[in-house]
Amino acid sequence: MTLETLVQLSRSRTPADRSRVQLATATLALSGALLLGALRIARLGKGDLSEGVYSNYVAESGLRSGLIAILIILAVLTGGLAVQALRLGTAARERRLDALRLAGASRKQLRQLTVTDAAIAGLVGGLLSGPAYLLLSLLFGALPRMARILPGAEVLDLALWIPVVIAMTAAGAVIGSLLHRDGPLPPAAESAAHRRTGIIAGPVLIVLGLLTSRYLGYIASTIALAGIALLFLSMSAVWIRAVGRRLQRSSDPAYMLTGLRLVTDSRPASRICMLLGCCGFLAGTMANAIAGVHAENDRGGHAAFYTTGFGLTIAGLALVALTAMAGLIVGVADQLVDQRRQFASLTALGVDLPFLRRVIRRQLTAVAAPALATGLLLGTLIGLGRVVGGAVDPFEPGTLLIAVALTAGGWVLGQLGGTAAGYLLRNQLRDALDPENLRAA
Amino acid sequence: MSGQPVLELESVEYSYRRNTALRGVSLELKPGEVVAVTGASGCGKSTLLHCAAGILAPDAGVVRVDGQDLSALPEERRAALRRTKVGIVLQFGQLVPDLPLIDNVALPLLLDGHERGEAHVAARHWLEQVGIADDADAVPSELSGGQTQRAALARALVTGPSVVLADEPTGSLDSRAGQELLDVLLQAARYRGAALLMVTHDNVVASSADREIRLRDGLIQHEVSLR
Amino acid sequence: MATAELVLGLLSSGPAHGYDVKRGHDAWFPDSRPLAFGQVYTTLGRLERDGLVEVVDKTSGGGPDRTVYALTSKGRDHLADWLTDPVPPAWGSADEVLRKLVAAIRTGGDAAGFLARQRASHLRRIRELRETPADDDPTSPLVREYIVAHLDADLRWLDSALDRISEQRGAHQ
Ligand SMILES: Nc1ncnc2c1ncn2[C@@H]1O[C@H](COP(=O)(O)OP(=O)(O)OP(=O)(O)O)[C@@H](O)[C@H]1O
Ligand SMILES: [Mg+2]
Numbered sequence: 001m002t003l004e005t006l007v008q009l010s011r012s013r014t015p016a017d018r019s020r021v022q023l024a025t026a027t028l029a030l031s032g033a034l035l036l037g038a039l040r041i042a043r044l045g046k047g048d049l050s051e052g053v054y055s056n057y058v059a060e061s062g063l064r065s066g067l068i069a070i071l072i073i074l075a076v077l078t079g080g081l082a083v084q085a086l087r088l089g090t091a092a093r094e095r096r097l098d099a100l101r102l103a104g105a106s107r108k109q110l111r112q113l114t115v116t117d118a119a120i121a122g123l124v125g126g127l128l129s130g131p132a133y134l135l136l137s138l139l140f141g142a143l144p145r146m147a148r149i150l151p152g153a154e155v156l157d158l159a160l161w162i163p164v165v166i167a168m169t170a171a172g173a174v175i176g177s178l179l180h181r182d183g184p185l186p187p188a189a190e191s192a193a194h195r196r197t198g199i200i201a202g203p204v205l206i207v208l209g210l211l212t213s214r215y216l217g218y219i220a221s222t223i224a225l226a227g228i229a230l231l232f233l234s235m236s237a238v239w240i241r242a243v244g245r246r247l248q249r250s251s252d253p254a255y256m257l258t259g260l261r262l263v264t265d266s267r268p269a270s271r272i273c274m275l276l277g278c279c280g281f282l283a284g285t286m287a288n289a290i291a292g293v294h295a296e297n298d299r300g301g302h303a304a305f306y307t308t309g310f311g312l313t314i315a316g317l318a319l320v321a322l323t324a325m326a327g328l329i330v331g332v333a334d335q336l337v338d339q340r341r342q343f344a345s346l347t348a349l350g351v352d353l354p355f356l357r358r359v360i361r362r363q364l365t366a367v368a369a370p371a372l373a374t375g376l377l378l379g380t381l382i383g384l385g386r387v388v389g390g391a392v393d394p395f396e397p398g399t400l401l402i403a404v405a406l407t408a409g410g411w412v413l414g415q416l417g418g419t420a421a422g423y424l425l426r427n428q429l430r431d432a433l434d435p436e437n438l439r440a441a
Numbered sequence: 442m443s444g445q446p447v448l449e450l451e452s453v454e455y456s457y458r459r460n461t462a463l464r465g466v467s468l469e470l471k472p473g474e475v476v477a478v479t480g481a482s483g484c485g486k487s488t489l490l491h492c493a494a495g496i497l498a499p500d501a502g503v504v505r506v507d508g509q510d511l512s513a514l515p516e517e518r519r520a521a522l523r524r525t526k527v528g529i530v531l532q533f534g535q536l537v538p539d540l541p542l543i544d545n546v547a548l549p550l551l552l553d554g555h556e557r558g559e560a561h562v563a564a565r566h567w568l569e570q571v572g573i574a575d576d577a578d579a580v581p582s583e584l585s586g587g588q589t590q591r592a593a594l595a596r597a598l599v600t601g602p603s604v605v606l607a608d609e610p611t612g613s614l615d616s617r618a619g620q621e622l623l624d625v626l627l628q629a630a631r632y633r634g635a636a637l638l639m640v641t642h643d644n645v646v647a648s649s650a651d652r653e654i655r656l657r658d659g660l661i662q663h664e665v666s667l668r
Numbered sequence: 669m670a671t672a673e674l675v676l677g678l679l680s681s682g683p684a685h686g687y688d689v690k691r692g693h694d695a696w697f698p699d700s701r702p703l704a705f706g707q708v709y710t711t712l713g714r715l716e717r718d719g720l721v722e723v724v725d726k727t728s729g730g731g732p733d734r735t736v737y738a739l740t741s742k743g744r745d746h747l748a749d750w751l752t753d754p755v756p757p758a759w760g761s762a763d764e765v766l767r768k769l770v771a772a773i774r775t776g777g778d779a780a781g782f783l784a785r786q787r788a789s790h791l792r793r794i795r796e797l798r799e800t801p802a803d804d805d806p807t808s809p810l811v812r813e814y815i816v817a818h819l820d821a822d823l824r825w826l827d828s829a830l831d832r833i834s835e836q837r838g839a840h841q
Contacts, residue, residue: 479827481827481831620798644790644791644794644819644820644823644824645794645798645816645820647791648790648791648792648794648795648798649795649798650791653787653788653791655784655787655830657831657834662780662784662830662834663780663781663784665784665785665787665788666788667788667791667792667795668792
């Protein structure tokens with residue numbers, strides 16, 4: 001295979017694939033921008049800086065390293081979204097790979113194609129990360145001093161951009177190589193045993209993490225978070241299959257199709273569910289901490305400081321959650337493209353656009369609303385102190401109130417997301433219902 | 442019709458998760474030989490073809506192409522062998538959906554490391570042979586079933602394979618167009634001395650073979666010479 | 669017409685009167701024209717002359733309807749040969765194919781083998797017709813296409829007959 005062939009074949013031109021790659025590129029650009037931010041702050045050196053110019057988070061050397069760590073974590077989280085994005089459209093992508101295999105492509109060549117595709121997304125993302133950082137720093141520069149956590153870019157930062165571009169390209173290649181599977185994936189991959197393990201191991205890890213957080217610090221927090229992720233992943237798989245089964249029993253062909261889709265491939269939905277759940281959980285802990293700070297009067301003078309920190313973190317998490325939702329929507333969109341034949345035959349049976357929109361909304365909200373709500377509930381109830389091993393205040397009845405409010409909010413947000421998706425996808429839905437699709441392969 | 446067989450199957454067995462599709466099928470194709478595989482729907486014809494092409498790995502038995510046991514080769518070599526020695530035309534969905542026809546047909550050459558321009562020359566030649574040169578820049582979704590099948594045939598022939606495996610090569614065509622395409626296939630096979638194994642429900646297609654192999658329930662029911 | 673071979677087939681299960689032969693034939697082909705008595709006796713007479721059947725019993729009354737016929741070993745061989753050979757595919761040969769098939773099944777012959785050979789014979793004929801270069805004659809391609817279409821129809825029937833026979837055999841096992 002020549003290089004030209006490699007590049008040409010790696011870039012799929014189907015609309016579904018294009019939106020998948022665009023989403024991955026965008027998230028990698030954001031990830032790169034966050035990384036640039038971390039590098040930019042690291043470049044400030046070790047000493048304390050003037051609190052008149054910089055936000056306290058940047059000025060105080062102790063907090064600065066924390067900020068760098070947070071930016072890197074956010075970069076990794078958004079990188080995780082790129083993984084999600086590249087995973088979308090599995091059915092169509094595998095059909096394409098099958099066709100290439102049939103034309104005589106070897107496994108190695110197919111792997112090269114996937115890796116090249118993802119690496120190009122990384123390269124473009126890395127190149128876009130510079131302008132993205134510029135934009136972000138301008139945006140933060142306009143905020144009150146405490147929130148100016150991204151120092152403005154300088155010419156010298158061009159030198160930081162180069163390693164970021166390289167890093168993002170490499171990250172893309174690694175993601176592509178990790179995601180690539182040699183054969184068609186075995187349908188039994190997501191077995192009941194796996195789910196059961198997750199449901200048991202998840203809570204065990206959470207409890208373990210919470211109990212040891214005093215002594216193990218961040219290691220314990222990581223364990224607890226891993227437990228949460230595992231629990232969400234396996235619970236959402238169970239939940240999604242249950243929803244799918246119920247829909248499948250419906251006498252309505254459109255619901256039956258939706259149900260079938262959820263049951264046969266619950267993986268993308270449950271991964272997004274996990275991501276949303278974790279975002280909800282972290283946002284919940286932050287909310288809990290904000291409530292804690294406000295309850296304590298002796299820290300009153302620093303309220304702005306804490307609130308800014310927590311607020312920014314929540315904003316970051318909201319960003320991740322929104323992108324996760326976007327991923328979910330794109331996923332549904334390419335399922336639509338994938339199954340446009342079935343949908344088109346539904347038109348023949350008299351299914352119309354508003355009805356299909358309801359079905360899609362239902363499919364999305366069934367995933368997003370419970371995940372966000374549960375995450376927020378757990379996060380608020382458990383609280384930041386327990387997770388990171390700080391001082392744990394006795395349980396306040398007020399927290400319960402916040403928890404309930406946040407849970408309801410999460411639920412509403414999930415519902416809103418589903419509705420928004422139904423609206424955003426209206427054109428795809430109309431296309432999917434177009435009887436002309438009956439001709440398409 | 443002499444020389445070493447270009448394709449050999451020895452007691453090939455294959456089961457899908459629930460169904461057993463092949464229960465021990467043996468056959469041999471000499472260079473230049475044309476064999477028709479017939480039988481009722483679901484008797485295992487396509488499965489047989491997929492095993493012969495190395496797309497499916499048999500549960501038991503041996504498949505040899507040009508004397509080389511497919512299962513004994515490393516994957517890379519197997520793919521290369523399939524690319525250069527075996528041309529495949531399947532029943533459905535074999536084209537890469539987002540590539541224009543010309544690239545789809547050139548694909549085996551491109552994957553083999555040929556330059557794009559050179560590969561396109563060969564691809565265009567075969568598109569002309571099968572009568573769809575005008576659609577070279579169309580993507581598969583813009584084609585009729587018959588045109589798709591012609592393109593698939595062009596792709597199967599572009600590398601000058603020693604075995605061509607075709608699953609219902611004329612299935613989506615009317616009888617006249619079917620016969621035209623069949624003639625292209627037969628000529629290409631005879632001209633190059635390639636062996637041709639075709640699955641078909643069409644008696645006119647089957648009649649052009651040297652031998653008929655009829656499957657029933659995953660076994661060879663009978664094998665008769667048509668010469 | 670293969671009435672002679674059919675009569676041999678009817679006698680293959682054991683000696684019989686001319687009357688039984690006629691009844692047997694009409695039972696084998698209930699949808700066809702019944703066999704005339706006169707034709708039965710002339711055929712039996714010719715077969716006896718050729719040594720393919722022999723008279724094994726003659727009742728005192730002496731009339732032709734009192735005579736019992738049986739297959740000779742030569743007659744048995746002749747029948748077997750007939751059942752083995754496919755019918756040259758020609759216009760109107762289907763009757764003959766049907767006759768052989770029914771006879772093969774009824775006499776316990778290799779019906780599936782016969783059908784396979786018959787398929788091959790039909791397929792060969794189609795190829796011959798297809799490979800004959802088209803001349804300027806305006807009607808011969810038409811005639812050829814007509815014949816191919818009919819052979820194709822026969823082949824479809826041969827196909828389903830093969831499946832049916834294999835199914836029956838499968839069911840008996
Ligand atoms: N992917 C699959 N999974 C499970 N069973 C399969 C699969 N593909 C085929 N089968 C089964 O294997 C048997 C043989 O299938 P195959 O496709 O080889 O039949 P075929 O002879 O090509 O039929 P047709 O003439 O209809 O194309 C059938 O009973 C079919 O149900
Ligand atoms: Mg088939």
